[in-house]
Amino acid sequence: MDTTIPDETLTRLLPASCRLLLQDGLPLAAVLRLIYRYGGGPVCVPCTVEESSELAQAIGLEAAQKLSAKCANSSFYVPRAHRLQRYCRDKAILQAYTEGQIIRDIAQVHRVSDRTVATVIARDGKPNRQVRRRGARS
Numbered sequence: 058m059d060t061t062i063p064d065e066t067l068t069r070l071l072p073a074s075c076r077l078l079l080q081d082g083l084p085l086a087a088v089l090r091l092i093y094r095y096g097g098g099p100v101c102v103p104c105t106v107e108e109s110s111e112l113a114q115a116i117g118l119e120a121a122q123k124l125s126a127k128c129a130n131s132s133f134y135v136p137r138a139h140r141l142q143r144y145c146r147d148k149a150i151l152q153a154y155t156e157g158q159i160i161r162d163i164a165q166v167h168r169v170s171d172r173t174v175a176t177v178i179a180r181d182g183k184p185n186r187q188v189r190r191r192g193a194r195s
Contacts, residue, residue, distance in 0.1 A: 062148065070141040074134075081127050087120030095135040102128040147177045154178055 064085055068076065071088065078088050091100065094115040106113050106121040113121040146167055153163045154174070164174045 062145070066144075067141065070138070070144050072136040072138055072140075074136060075138065078124075082123055083120055087116040087124075090116045090120075091135055092138045092141070096137040098135065099132045100135050101132040102130070104129045147180075150174055150177045151181055 067085060067089070068079065071079075071092075075088050075092065078091070079085060083091075100112065102112065102125055103110060104125065106118065106125045108118050110121065112124070115121075116124070146169075150163055150167060153166070154160070160171050160174045160178075164171045167174070
């Protein structure tokens with residue numbers, strides 16, 4: 058199973074405010090790093106960005122300079138991108154299940170319930186092997 062996610066899918070799952078950053082010329086990779094580092098809170102954009110600044114370290118110097126050119130000396134809220142996070146989590150759950158991991162172990166890794174893992178698998182429409190639980194006899 059291929060674990061890469063097409064850029065179009067990533068873009069579609071981003072919150073509207075993050076898609077606006079893409080329209081302003083920020084690369085997708087920089088927007089994703091911005092969400093990873095600041096998601097759920099504010100980011101302060103300085104007037105000038107140096108290589109050692111926190112923002113440049115988080116998203117890259119060139120992207121930080123582009124962001125500074127648009128939003129200098131301001132701050133804005135970076136959303137957590139729940140839809141994108143859930144999509145990536147579900148894809149990883151399906152990958153682990155396809156590779157033969159048991160539901161209980163998958164649930165522990167992703168910090169969700171067994172039922173959530175089973176729901177993700179069922180929603181995918183591929184319950185193609187018997188559900189195995191830890192301690193069950195074959």
